[in-house]
Amino acid sequence: MTTLISGTNIGRSIDRLEARDKVTGRVEYVHHLRLPGMLYGKILRANVPHARIKSIDVSAAAAVPGVYRVVTIDDIRTVIPHPYYGPAFHDQPILADGKVRFAGEPVAVVLAENKRVADEALGLISVEYEELPAVYDEVEAMTSPVIVHDELRPASTFPDLAHLKGRRGTNVALDYHLLRGDPSAAFQTADHVFEHTFHTQPVMHTPMEPFVAVADASDGRLTLHTASQGPSFVRIEIARLLGWPENRVRVKVPFLGGGFGAKLYIKLEALVTALSLLVERPVKVACTMEEQFFVVTRHPCTIAIKSGVTRDGRIVARTCNIVWNGGAYADIGPRVTQKAGLTAAGPYDIDNVEINSYAVYTNRPPAGALRGFGAPQTAWAYERHTDMIANALGIDRLAFRHKNLLRDGRPQASGTIMQDTALDTVLDRAAALIDWNQAFDRGTGRIRRGRGIAVSFKGITTPTTSVAIVNLYGDGSCGLYVGTVDMGQGSDTVLAQIAAETLNMDAASIRVIHPDTDVTPYDMGTLGSRSTFHMGTAVRLAAEDANAKIAALARELNVPPNSNIPLQELLRRKYGMQAGNIIGVGSFIPGYEKPDANGQSRKATPFWGVGAAAAEVEVDTETGQYTITKLINIADVGVAINPRMVVAQLSGAAIMQLGFTTTEDMLFHEGQLTNGSLADYKIPTLLDLPQKFINEFIASRQQDGPYGAKGAGEVTTLALSPAIGSALADAIGANLPNLPLTPESVFQALKAIPQNAQPGE
Amino acid sequence: MRSLGNDVTTPRFIKFTLNGRAVATHVMPHESLVDVLTERFDLRGARESCGQGLCGCCTVVVNGKAVSGCLSLAWLIDGATITTVEGLATGASLSVVQQAFIDTGAFQCGFCTPGFILMVTQLLETYPDPDDEHIRHYLAGNLCRCSAYPEIVQAVRLAADRRKKEWVAS
Numbered sequence: 001m002t003t004l005i006s007g008t009n010i011g012r013s014i015d016r017l018e019a020r021d022k023v024t025g026r027v028e029y030v031h032h033l034r035l036p037g038m039l040y041g042k043i044l045r046a047n048v049p050h051a052r053i054k055s056i057d058v059s060a061a062a063a064v065p066g067v068y069r070v071v072t073i074d075d076i077r078t079v080i081p082h083p084y085y086g087p088a089f090h091d092q093p094i095l096a097d098g099k100v101r102f103a104g105e106p107v108a109v110v111l112a113e114n115k116r117v118a119d120e121a122l123g124l125i126s127v128e129y130e131e132l133p134a135v136y137d138e139v140e141a142m143t144s145p146v147i148v149h150d151e152l153r154p155a156s157t158f159p160d161l162a163h164l165k166g167r168r169g170t171n172v173a174l175d176y177h178l179l180r181g182d183p184s185a186a187f188q189t190a191d192h193v194f195e196h197t198f199h200t201q202p203v204m205h206t207p208m209e210p211f212v213a214v215a216d217a218s219d220g221r222l223t224l225h226t227a228s229q230g231p232s233f234v235r236i237e238i239a240r241l242l243g244w245p246e247n248r249v250r251v252k253v254p255f256l257g258g259g260f261g262a263k264l265y266i267k268l269e270a271l272v273t274a275l276s277l278l279v280e281r282p283v284k285v286a287c288t289m290e291e292q293f294f295v296v297t298r299h300p301c302t303i304a305i306k307s308g309v310t311r312d313g314r315i316v317a318r319t320c321n322i323v324w325n326g327g328a329y330a331d332i333g334p335r336v337t338q339k340a341g342l343t344a345a346g347p348y349d350i351d352n353v354e355i356n357s358y359a360v361y362t363n364r365p366p367a368g369a370l371r372g373f374g375a376p377q378t379a380w381a382y383e384r385h386t387d388m389i390a391n392a393l394g395i396d397r398l399a400f401r402h403k404n405l406l407r408d409g410r411p412q413a414s415g416t417i418m419q420d421t422a423l424d425t426v427l428d429r430a431a432a433l434i435d436w437n438q439a440f441d442r443g444t445g446r447i448r449r450g451r452g453i454a455v456s457f458k459g460i461t462t463p464t465t466s467v468a469i470v471n472l473y474g475d476g477s478c479g480l481y482v483g484t485v486d487m488g489q490g491s492d493t494v495l496a497q498i499a500a501e502t503l504n505m506d507a508a509s510i511r512v513i514h515p516d517t518d519v520t521p522y523d524m525g526t527l528g529s530r531s532t533f534h535m536g537t538a539v540r541l542a543a544e545d546a547n548a549k550i551a552a553l554a555r556e557l558n559v560p561p562n563s564n565i566p567l568q569e570l571l572r573r574k575y576g577m578q579a580g581n582i583i584g585v586g587s588f589i590p591g592y593e594k595p596d597a598n599g600q601s602r603k604a605t606p607f608w609g610v611g612a613a614a615a616e617v618e619v620d621t622e623t624g625q626y627t628i629t630k631l632i633n634i635a636d637v638g639v640a641i642n643p644r645m646v647v648a649q650l651s652g653a654a655i656m657q658l659g660f661t662t663t664e665d666m667l668f669h670e671g672q673l674t675n676g677s678l679a680d681y682k683i684p685t686l687l688d689l690p691q692k693f694i695n696e697f698i699a700s701r702q703q704d705g706p707y708g709a710k711g712a713g714e715v716t717t718l719a720l721s722p723a724i725g726s727a728l729a730d731a732i733g734a735n736l737p738n739l740p741l742t743p744e745s746v747f748q749a750l751k752a753i754p755q756n757a758q759p760g761e
Numbered sequence: 762m763r764s765l766g767n768d769v770t771t772p773r774f775i776k777f778t779l780n781g782r783a784v785a786t787h788v789m790p791h792e793s794l795v796d797v798l799t800e801r802f803d804l805r806g807a808r809e810s811c812g813q814g815l816c817g818c819c820t821v822v823v824n825g826k827a828v829s830g831c832l833s834l835a836w837l838i839d840g841a842t843i844t845t846v847e848g849l850a851t852g853a854s855l856s857v858v859q860q861a862f863i864d865t866g867a868f869q870c871g872f873c874t875p876g877f878i879l880m881v882t883q884l885l886e887t888y889p890d891p892d893d894e895h896i897r898h899y900l901a902g903n904l905c906r907c908s909a910y911p912e913i914v915q916a917v918r919l920a921a922d923r924r925k926k927e928w929v930a931s
Contacts, residue, residue, distance in 0.1 A: 208872040
């Protein structure tokens with residue numbers, strides 16, 4: 001199973017470079033950072049979902065002993081005249097600007113030398129609101145007279161979102177369309193047409209280290225210490241807000257206590273910047289766990305899929321209409337809408353496809369990226385739909401998938417030719433591990449059993465750039481300078497393994513220099529399974545550049561080729577002492593072709609994420625309670641650079657998605673979140689692991705990946721939910737169209753079955 | 762339970778043993794143990810995350826018992842013996858549990874790791890040979906969002922084995 005190139009750094013399960021610091025508790029997080037003279041900011045959040053702010057009275061709060069200053073948007077404007085930010089739209093004000101658009105939106109900040117004093121003073125701020133009608137449901141928001149933003153102001157930071165246009169009088173921030181072939185004609189000729197609608201719920205990343213940032217502005221320069229997944233973007237966006245050149249903004253990121261897509265783009269950074277500029281002291285803002293739910297979430301969405309199928313089970317046409325509930329601010333929702341739109345028809349070979357995907361504003365907390373950029377939501381829909389068709393036609397669910405699967409060399413819905421996608425292999429491995437071809441006892445009484453299977457894929461954000469620097473010092477030791485953020489996925493270790501392989505060194509001896517925009521070069525962001533592929537390639541190129549420079553130095557010193565003189569000796573000969581550097585630079589941007597008006601492109605993704613899952617469940621048909629007795633996740637990660645670490649990542653992502661499948665659901669009542677804490681919002685614990693839980697990668701190779709590798713951070717979040725949904729449907733004979741799959745929803749589905757067809761009767 | 766009386770604004774002077782050393786500090790009556798360890802003693806191992814005693818990231822051992830540092834008032838630990846994750850290693854030598862976490866790769870981001878390590882240490886001191894079910898229940902109050910749970914169970918098994926071997930050898 002393990003692709004091991006013996007005697008090298010690739011395919012070796014070395015320990016994380018920072019392992020000792022993590023088990024001794026000494027590892028560095030922004031969470032712990034305190035600077036001399038630092039003030040603490042606490043955020044007052046709106047308690048109404050949609051309202052005009054009539055007045056804010058901060059006098060009582062400002063009078064509390066120990067309070068340094070209370071800040072509203074009027075103060076912010078004195079240092080940042082146009083205080084709106086965002087990666088796709090410049091729609092989010094640093095603090096509410098005359099209007100609030102969701103309950104939980106930041107309205108004012110208390111700055112104090114002590115966070116408890118700040119917290120206490122918050123309660124003394126009085127805000128008078130004039131409430132407005134609000135819209136919460138994404139489908140309703142498509143046509144609602146309630147408009148969340150009067151005017152849409154697109155940013156133009158990223159090339160894949162460059163076509164966004166300013167609009168008025170609509171909640172639709174972006175619509176993505178893909179058309180291949182002639183679906184309407186194909187539906188006419190199909191023997192069967194199936195149409196189903198699915199829904200997914202809002203969930204939150206809940207990293208254990210909540211959002212935190214520290215800004216230190218002085219003398220026309222700014223240093224930001226932030227728990228961010230994208231230091232380069234933070235610098236660009238903060239420099240834009242300030243009207244400063246990038247070189248006056250320094251962004252430093254140590255380790256992150258989890259990210260999962262939450263800590264991308266701008267979260268607290270613009271706020272702490274403005275606060276520090278205002279008071280000319282370092283300022284720290286750290287969210288509580290409860291506040292995290294108001295910062296960013298995963299999009300709930302409504303997905304309608306229609307398929308035309310021939311009598312013998314070939315899918316000939318498919319349309320997908322997806323509405324994404326983006327909440328009050330776009331964040332990266334437009335990219336989610338686009339990227340997940342691309343693969344919304346599933347990993348199937350269908351000649352006629354139409355996809356319409358809409359990013360919609362509502363009066364809910366903003367939604368953004370969460371481990372899959374929307375692909376887990378669409379996979380829930382297309383894989384459940386696939387099962388329902390197979391069952392209706394009386395074809396085995398696995399056989400139906402095999403009959404329609406996209407294979408390498410065939411065009412995906414965008415026209416991009418599939419390459420290095422082990423879809424058949426992952427599906428077959430999942431089927432084998434769940435004994436799909438063996439007889440299965442579904443039970444007859446109160447306890448029923450079922451099994452399910454699913455396969456899925458995702459495209460990768462593109463085009464994006466990574467730059468890496470390999471710096472070999474006078475003694476021959478190596479520093480690796482990368483903007484990739486190690487948030488737990490193990491990028492420091494994997495990138496060191498790639499550098500070491502190219503430099504012929506031991507990975508454990510390499511020092512990885514953490515993101516510091518004064519020092520480390522540009523990287524688009526640690527997101528969307530891109531780091532191993534993109535930064536890994538940049539690191540390999542940087543190391544090759546260093547090797548070429550070492551060879552050039554040897555030639556300059558008239559050292560015969562292959563004489564194996566160590567670098568430190570070459571540098572000593574050149575400089576007469578232990579001195580000098582060899583600096584190798586590598587930069588990587590994958591091939592890309594901008595999609596045409598119909599979403600057609602010859603290169604829509606640098607690579608494909610590919611995974612399959614299989615599950616077995618046992619259901620108590622009296623109560624709806626169920627147990628996942630077996631859960632299998634199979635991924636195509638290309639060549640595994642560090643097998644043990646990648647399996648842990650696959651397993652971790654699967655358990656996270658298990659929470660999103662079974663228990664996690666942000667509940668709202670009239671726009672107010674009612675379960676925003678770990679007391680009421682239940683994430684998986686050790687007790688929630690399936691009885692049998694297998695996570696594997698299959699043997700494969702990404703031809704253009706660094707040493708054959710590709711990204712793996714999201715791939716087990718895709719097929720898991722539909723595999724469990726498939727197993728539940730198999731057990732109870734009814735389909736649950738909506739996530740999460742709670743015992744209550746199972747019970748309701750059982751109740752809805754006509755009495756004479758009830759299982760357990 | 763000690764009583765604070767009506768005076769909630771005067772700092773208290775407390776003395777306690779922290780990772781084997783006698784220490785003293787002034788604390789306000791409302792200050793939590795995790796804040797005092799972080800802000801007065803610059804310890805990073807206990808971290809506040811959920812702030813409700815639900816996640817275990819702020820776990821601290823007080824008089825031999827693991828507690829949530831975010832829910833413990835600092836002034837109440839006057840005279841107590843406190844162990845944090847920083848007190849587990851002896852010089853360069855990691856504890857059996859710490860080493861087992863490295864050898865099984867039982868963490869990703871590491872934010873919850875000190876809490877888990879303290880709980881596992883207490884588990885093995887109380888029950889040297891736990892089965893998987895016991896391990897899962899004992900550690901159910903510690904949350905890991907990276908979900909390194911299967912590896913954590915492996916770490917506990919490995920640490921239990923090594924402790925047994927050490928015990929046999931001695």
